[in-house]
Amino acid sequence: MKADSSSRLVELDSLRGIAALIVVVHHAYLSLPEVPGWVAWTVNDTPLRPIGMGRQAVIFFFVLSGYVLTRALARQEQRQPGSVLSGGGWAHYGAQRAIRLGLPVLAAVALSAALQSLSWSGPLPPETPHITGGAAWAAPWTWRDLAAQALLLEHGDGFQLDPVLWSLVHEWRIALLLPLALLFRDRLALLLAVALVGAGVARLAGMPEGHVSLGDSLLGTLAASAGFLPAFAAGAALALRPVPRLDETQALAAAVVVVVMAMAAHDYGVIAGSVLLILLALRGGRFARSLRRRSLLWLGKVSFSLYLVHLPVLLLLTHLLHGQTAPAVVAMMATVMALPAAAAMHGLVERPAHRLARRLPPPRSARLQPRLT
Known part of the structure; x- marks a missing residue:
């Protein structure tokens, strides 16, 4: 999800970190x-x-991945x-x-399995919120469970060790298709049309509009992945044909749209807002400068690890402290503890995985591969 180091857009790293933190707080909220009433209204x-x-x-993650990966691929191909x-270049990519993706996912699944083995004494009561009850750690894990989840082959509520992996199923699949986006460099309307056909496939397969996550079968997950094609295609289109820098009036209008679209329930509104948010980050100015703060850059650096480890941390504390500590306190503790856990995951697993990937010898026809994550 990152461009090569020579052209890194650090503002987008910060946005990724903020988005990851939003997911962490979202799951903490769902655990209550x-x-x-006023809190429910506010959020x-x-x-x-x-x-x-x-x-x-x-x-937003999906739109950003489409943009950053396609941008790096286009620069490499140029x-x-x-x-x-x-064939060789695609295989190397x-x-x-x-x-x-795979090594951090494996580490997160293994970590969650270890934490469950240490703390799990049985399923939580039926009235427990779904995110910490039915969606995760509902039963003892098996080696078959661990392998299937690490390989992103589950469906429905199958990602019991780390429910956030549902999104990586789609991230992994669609990212492999992004080199094809380069074929549409001069036909962006066709690229978006093809992506919308994919969304139509998801609807025909019965995926609920605005609520697509995973299907009830492995085949259903393929239809669900098709439903997310427009998000990746929007980012890819932005990378293939950059929009001129927004002037002050356009930036103000874009900011208003982003704020309004943050309240949207429909994916297409969120996609539009995500594209505008990327444009605002790339135009420079005060917003871009605010995204270069060290704290946000650090958050962006560990964002993927944070995304992977925060639920195992929340599940551990929920099972250890259930009936002893107020759920709100548990949620706050988990949110705070997820940050050092993410830093450890980044240093011990994610960064070494990046180094290992860079050591892969490129095919003879592709000696200048971009560094992609």
Whole structure:
């Protein structure tokens, strides 16, 4: 999800980190059995709605991945024609993606399995919120469970060790298709049309509009992945044909749209808002400068690890402290503890996985592969 280091857009790293933190807070919120009415209103009916829904942050991840990966692939193909749009180049890109996504995913699943083995004494009561009850750690894990989840082959509520992996099923699959986006460099309308056909496939398969996550079968997950094609395609289109820098009036209008679209329940509104948010980050100015703060850059650096480890931390504390500590306190503790856990995951697993992927020898036709994550 990152461009090569020579052209890194650090502002987008910060946005990714903020989105990951929103997901963390969202799951902490969902773990609360009940909340005051004013809190529910604030996180469901205001621009803070991403905290209540969480989905907006995931859609933003998809748009951002489409943009950053396609941008790096296009630059590589421009430097050395055929280095991406060739069998060897594509295989090399896929192998890099497999290492950079797969090793952290395996580590997160193994961590969750270990934590469950240490703390699990049985399923939580039926009235427990779904995110910490039925969606995760509902039963003892098996080696078959661990393998299937690490390989992103589950469906429905199958990702019991780390429910956030549902989004990586789609991230992994669609990212492998992004080299094809380069074929549409001069036909972006066709690229978007093809992506919308994919969304139509998801609807025909019965995927609920605005609520697609995973299907009830492995085949159903393929239809669900098709439903997310427009998000990746929007980011890819932005990378293939950059929009001129927004002037002050346009930036103000874009900011208003982003705030309004943060409350949108429909994916297409969120996709539009995500594209505008990327444009605002790229135009420079005060907003871009605010995204270069060290704290946000650090958050962006560990964002993937944070996304992977925060639920195992929440599940551990929920099972250890259930009936002893108020759920709100548990949620706050988990949110805070997820940050050092993410830093450890980044240093011990994610960063070494990046180094390992970079050591993969490129095919002879693609000696200048971009560093992609």
